[in-house]
Amino acid sequence: MPTYRAPIKDMNFILHDVLNIQQYNTLPGYNEASPDIVAAILEEAGKFVENELQPLNHSGDQEGCTRHEDGSVTTPKGFKEAYAKFIEGGWTGLSSPVEYGGQGMPHVLGMCLEELLLGANHAFAMYPGLSMGAMSAIRLEGTDTQKDKYLPPMIEGRWTGTMNLTEAHCGTDLGLMKTKATPQADGSYSVKGQKIFISAGEHDLTENIVHLVLAKTPDGPDNIKGVSLFIVPKFNVNEDGSLGKRNGVTCGSIEEKMGIHGNSTCVLNYDGAQGYLLGEINKGMRAMFIMMNAARIGVGIQGLAHSEVSYQNAVDYAKDRLQMRSLTGPKNPDGPADPIIVHPDVRRMLLNSRSFNEAARTLMLECALDVDMLHIAETLEERQAADDRVSLLTPVLKGVFTDRGYENATNAQQVYGGHGYIQEWGMDQFVRDVRIAQIYEGTNGVQALDLVGRKLGANGGRAMQAYMTEIATYLKANADNDVLADYLPALNTGFKDLQAATMWLMQNGLNNPDNAGAGSVAYMHLLGHVALGYTWCKIALAAQEKLDAGDSDIDYLQNKITIGRYYMRRRMIETAALRAEVEAGAEDVMALDAAGF
């Protein structure tokens, strides 16, 4: 059965040594986040997920959720008790605002917690995870009354939240939705329609669920511009915050999925449920995008988390499993065979994962820092720069991290040979669970289109221009840095490929948008490689700096440099092919008539 070791040490190293978050210690939240406090919080979080959540991961997968005849849903055995401990520990409010009962810690810490939850138990983590997006939308779009009513119990974890977008005939194209919200005399709306794929849509963990539902009003246009967002609580909430009448929203069925069986993915039927407009009428997509951007980074972390946990287990297996001799002679001469970690191809699979995990975690936390900074940085310029960068990199976090997460989980399963295919060993669950991350919150193809069609060109290309300038400046400043001698050739090449591909898209994507569409996924992965390679350079310098300062954790720090070298010299090789795929354009992609497929 798989295990999970919370990667706390790595998180502390990244937060303090690579990102040096102490430099922000005059800013709100960061003033509380001293190294000691951060270490203590992560330590506790690590214990919690290892002891309470990870042991429920496999059993939750096997048992799944159960819908009863009255539409109620029971989560797998142990989830309810674990959730009670989770809110008892105050984890739901870690990075939520103090004024509504949260602890006000920075987002970077919240993201660390998110990875730990997901690494231990993806299906469980989604119950509080969905709440985070719903809370963001209420915080930013809600009236004071709405905020006072919904935020405190959600931050406390007594209630969870959901996002209701998809209908059977529309996911990406929400303008086609049929759910209707009709205004009532009392100012509320009567919501009618059916939503599908609603994660955590019904469960027994909390006394109430706050559904955020997209619907069209009768007078608005029948397209995406006529979509508004509504709060539809499972139980209506009285003035004093106590629960009132059961609302007209019920779980019609639970989907039988490939994975994340421990999370209830519901068909929700709205039969004239009472709903309350959140934000402006017909501006539902704006509010929904607030939730989606946060959610997309969260989904990216799912890719990382599965890559990490599947890697850890594959390493344990590779050190333990004796099979064949090393190609260069016995390494375990007294045993019947060598551990399979001696074999280059096993190492290749493991290192592909490891060299991704550590850079991805750093990049994810750098983006989390940007999410904080876009709110709290001192100057408007800094806020805008942070906003630009996280907007640009969100498709990479979502699209690239989950594609790699799937690939790495598959390789980790491969290390187990035949045992990897047997459910008892648990490796297939990582593959099945992480698979959804490539699909939901906008498929990875949609992420890539968001990148090339929206993010690249936004504000005259300001975000991409700034990011390229940042890397160019870095390359120039470090050109003679010996520590990076093995790193910079790959970053230089990758960066040139990225520049060329970007230029090609600018020149050829406008006159024929299919040129942008055909190369969009390749471009996203190209940007991902460069972003991760650039991140490895920063990690290596930070590690070397500690070594130079006489830090005693020599193996850990030197291994960082070794693993980064692997990424630069063996993984970034792919940038040329990705650039060539972008530059191949749309011709051969569009050549075949639909009938010819």
Place this chain on the structure above:
Amino acid sequence: MPTYRAPIKDMNFILHDVLNIQQYNTLPGYNEASPDIVAAILEEAGKFVENELQPLNHSGDQEGCTRHEDGSVTTPKGFKEAYAKFIEGGWTGLSSPVEYGGQGMPHVLGMCLEELLLGANHAFAMYPGLSMGAMSAIRLEGTDTQKDKYLPPMIEGRWTGTMNLTEAHCGTDLGLMKTKATPQADGSYSVKGQKIFISAGEHDLTENIVHLVLAKTPDGPDNIKGVSLFIVPKFNVNEDGSLGKRNGVTCGSIEEKMGIHGNSTCVLNYDGAQGYLLGEINKGMRAMFIMMNAARIGVGIQGLAHSEVSYQNAVDYAKDRLQMRSLTGPKNPDGPADPIIVHPDVRRMLLNSRSFNEAARTLMLECALDVDMLHIAETLEERQAADDRVSLLTPVLKGVFTDRGYENATNAQQVYGGHGYIQEWGMDQFVRDVRIAQIYEGTNGVQALDLVGRKLGANGGRAMQAYMTEIATYLKANADNDVLADYLPALNTGFKDLQAATMWLMQNGLNNPDNAGAGSVAYMHLLGHVALGYTWCKIALAAQEKLDAGDSDIDYLQNKITIGRYYMRRRMIETAALRAEVEAGAEDVMALDAAGF
């Protein structure tokens, strides 16, 4: 629910127009395989798999196999009846020798049937599929008495066969096995031990099962050189061919797997079962390799079959699902949105699959032709050439076809968006089922090692030398061929990358075998690209030749050329990166101590 359309038209085109099998019509088997006969057989096979097997695919996955307390196993509902029709149709003996009751048709036809069975129902296809390997071993290693006793009922399909290699602590490294076979006074052996992962190890489809079991004899060396092969029938067989006493082999449990639930993967316990030596003592691996080579090509076909069926369903969905507008303006202006097949990235995923499927099917059938020719070609030279080529390409068929099959099935699932994750739609089953093909019969990493460590160097590199000469000759001969103007640049580049990578391995793999190991998988995929690109050239020329001859099926033939162009110009881009990965060598792969992982 998914559907399956047997790709009969494509098979006829490949057999007759690309491979021109009529040129062999003086050879045994081929003299029976006129275009009319072949077409009629494929037509019947297609109907059978579409009507009888495909409808049981999803239900078989959902139900799985059931082991009862007495160790007996029930296959999913409908399998038994379908199997009865299968043997009634004579399909089990299609390409088996006439002298034992088979129909003696060429291997190329048998391989077509194999793809059809697997495309319709992988789990079902494995029951007769495993028999094929067992029959080969008995044919080549058995005494006349053994052949007379076992082959006719196996060819008839009344009995099936199995391969028993793996034990809990050894899969790749069979020298570690513990199963013992002790000689008895009557010349038989008493077999004791436990085998795991035995596909079709116990079931209710046939009255008997012929297990081929690897075991060590008491006097042999305790390593791979002390392994012998034994026939252990589930029921002993009397002189007259009737069934005798139940033998001491029982199913201890069925594995709960990620996929292929309709096939019973058994733990088999041998408690002093009566076994009969097959072939020479201590030469069990030789016989086992006969089975494995056939089985590896069969597993490669699994990759192709899943790629094909998942592609077909994804195309249907992409034509049907309306979502968003084309980037270049509405293509379905009267509908609420355009079918998603207008989107370049959806087409990219579909074309990656389609452009693989048709070349892979051709390459597979070309190898099947080699399997025939290595037995029946007129000259020794031709036989050796055929043997060399199929040996060289077997790792590609197994390793590359299944890696691509998994990737393509994953992309086909992706085309469905959220629906792809829901079991009801059936796309996740293709991903789960094809996953095993990367693992069993030697993981794809083991295939790659077989290629670089054994096949490349065998007989002084004769096979690879011949294959490279073949391609070089082809490139030269067709250099001015206008039909291939868009094709040859990629084949030229890919071929140069392959030559360079091969040279690098020769120069650096001997002094440090880890250099060969570290690049082995990349090298296998590089060879795969070149082999498939070369195959596309042959397909395009065949299509153009028919067009020039005035064939009326213009769209079909022109589409072939269009799809091939896609492969050459968008997929073969990867060869440079694969070569670079080979040439990166072992240094960064081996740098980290095991403790550092």
